[in-house]
Amino acid sequence: MAEKTLDCLGEACPVPLVKTQKAMESMAVGDVLIVNIDHSCAMKNIPDWARSVGHVVEIEEVAEGEWNIIIQKMK
């Protein structure tokens, strides 16, 4: 089970989502991607997208207005 971090701090939508989608392509089932974001709009579209394609998503607020989106690839 590999773990990979994707730094999207300072990036506005839809860049974090596009980068996340790309990064997930190269990962294996069971792998975990951690996306660092600070743009609140990415808090909506990244979890929405990841859940809609069947992955598991949890989010941690690491500082005010800064989050880690943790995505586990399920298929």
Added chain:
Amino acid sequence: MEKKIEHYDVVVIGGGPGGMTAALYAGRARLKTLLIEKSLIGGMATYTSEIENYPGFPEPIDGIELMKLFDKQFRRFGVDGKLTDVQSVSVECNTKIVSTFRTDYHAKAVIIATGNKPRLTGAKNEERFLNDKGISFCATCDAARNTGKRIMVIGSGDTAIEEGMFLTKFAREVLVSVIHNEGIMDANKVAQEKALANPKMKFIWNTVVESFEGDDMLKQVVLKNIKTGELMPYDVDTCFLFIGYVPNTKIFEGLVEMTNRGYIKTNENMETSREGFYAVGDCRDKTLRQVATAVGDGAIAGFMVEKYVEELEYLQKEIFEANGLIMAFIYNAVEAVDREYLARIEQIQKLYSEKVQLRRIDIYKSDRIACKLSYTKTPSLIFMKNGNILENITDLSNLDAKVAEAVKQYS
């Protein structure tokens, strides 16, 4: 991976204004409270560019900014927050179980504040352009990237018209597809007048979406005139859907009663059809869905949950788990006759203080505890031992003899 189990008094599902207010009240009542939100705290309110009708903010405030203030406030009261989605909710012997991927949260009470999600048109190819491929539900999220672009808004309600006007600050042209006849919109009059006077807004009446076209990204929306059947293609960069909402209540189907549209039915105390489950905000069956009404719902549910947990604990500790013989006197404190019997029963109990304990259960504010003891009337006297009901005395004549008899028989 083994699932963790955590215990809470109250779990609030959904971090919009209703859920946050409920959590604030519960936390302030010193209940151990958890709020679960699946993505961004603030819910649908964060989709609104300017909130003009939430009292206390005389100038319009951005939805995200307002929700940040809510967030800050409820966290002051020791509420835990968790950003994940709830997969299922079940009930096992009085414990409510809220399951997420990694953890099962066991709670005494659950507040459902899952809100709404935007309705889709159901037109051809719609699925292909969701998730940032050109169909959007959030003007604040996607306004900046549409600077100088031509965009379309579907709908004519408050959200469609107000967010459409907000988008004219960025876009070159905002096309608005309205299902009604020319000049008819569902939005409030003030918004309608402003929109009609806005040179960047162009209305296309009597139309619905026929299909969405493009390759990777949306390029064109084909509208259909519902009177003539004429198809009209429009090249746009983004299409915003503001055609109403559907409740996020799927995981509660079969658990609590809902309307045929999926809104959860509650009474005025926000209690659902299932004990210990409350519903607040947009997911509830009600007339007006606003931040201001969600906050009211949340306050009531937070208060009711405090009472509920208190009663539950009393019932468990003092009645069902108590040692020895218990006699529960069920009465209504506003009835003079009931109060007279209470005085008598207190005196009688003193004679047998070694053998039986008295519990006074007043139904005036709530008869929930009395219901658990299957009471049928007030005043009445229920004998219990080890959590089992032994006898329910409803005829209190010859009270001294009856108590003497029962104590002798059961102790």
